[in-house]
Amino acid sequence: xxxxxxxxxxxxxxxxxxxxxxxxxxxxxxxxxxxxxxxxxxxxxxxxxxxxxxxxxxxxxxxxxxxxxxxxxxxxxxxxxxxxxxxxxxxxxxxxxxxxxxxxxxxxxxxxxx
Amino acid sequence: xxxxxxxxxxxxxxxxxxxxxxxxxxxxxxxxxxxxxxxxxxxxxxxxxxxxxxxxxxxxxxxxxxxxxxxxxxxxxxxxxxxxxxxxxxxxxxxxxxxxxxxxxxxxxxxxxxxxx
Numbered sequence: 001x002x003x004x005x006x007x008x009x010x011x012x013x014x015x016x017x018x019x020x021x022x023x024x025x026x027x028x029x030x031x032x033x034x035x036x037x038x039x040x041x042x043x044x045x046x047x048x049x050x051x052x053x054x055x056x057x058x059x060x061x062x063x064x065x066x067x068x069x070x071x072x073x074x075x076x077x078x079x080x081x082x083x084x085x086x087x088x089x090x091x092x093x094x095x096x097x098x099x100x101x102x103x104x105x106x107x108x109x110x111x112x113x114x
Numbered sequence: 115x116x117x118x119x120x121x122x123x124x125x126x127x128x129x130x131x132x133x134x135x136x137x138x139x140x141x142x143x144x145x146x147x148x149x150x151x152x153x154x155x156x157x158x159x160x161x162x163x164x165x166x167x168x169x170x171x172x173x174x175x176x177x178x179x180x181x182x183x184x185x186x187x188x189x190x191x192x193x194x195x196x197x198x199x200x201x202x203x204x205x206x207x208x209x210x211x212x213x214x215x216x217x218x219x220x221x222x223x224x225x226x227x228x229x230x231x
Contacts, residue, residue, distance in 0.1 A: 043225050094217070102220060
């Protein structure tokens with residue numbers, strides 16, 4: 001089955017430290033991968049995506065993600081975390097099951113402590 | 115990008131009643147979706163709202179429970195029928211804009227938080 005996994009329910013980092021939010025995927029065919037962020041009481045916002053090309057993808061708010069085909073991973077990273085980055089982060093994959101749809105991971109809650 | 119407005123933003127409903135959620139987009143979009151986010155959980159796709167034809171439902175979701183209308187390319191409604199406490203969730207309207215069905219990113223409304231007593 002095609003799926004995406006986020007192995008950590010929660011990630012805690014100190015402000016100014018680098019952060020990583022992990023994501024692995026399982027798809028047939030080419031992977032089309034996305035990261036979204038959900039701030040409290042808000043809808044999801046698109047951060048970045050990997051379609052093809054350079055394995056390091058840069059997105060909004062200083063976030064980037066590294067696509068690793070051999071490890072089937074697409075980890076979200078930021079060199080220096082901000083308290084305002086505290087939110088719920090979702091990894092997602094676009095799949096074709098008789099029509100294209102997006103499957104979301106379980107989400108990882110990021111806490112950045114001042 | 116797209117600006118998506120959902121109404122109501124939240125509601126508290128009684129068991130056995132029905133509620134219709136509206137989704138208005140500020141531009142014409144081909145693909146529109148309805149997701150459910152249960153408390154503390156991820157997003158689950160309910161259906162794809164098709165303009166001018168019946169919605170395409172995902173496994174586990176049926177038209178009698180979640181009827182969807184899509185009268186034009188900027189508007190859709192989702193009705194949650196005969197509600198039970200298990201229907202308490204955030205319901206999210208989403209659209210696919212630039213990039214197409216394979217690579218385009220989704221844009222989301224702020225959601226409709228439904229509590230069923």
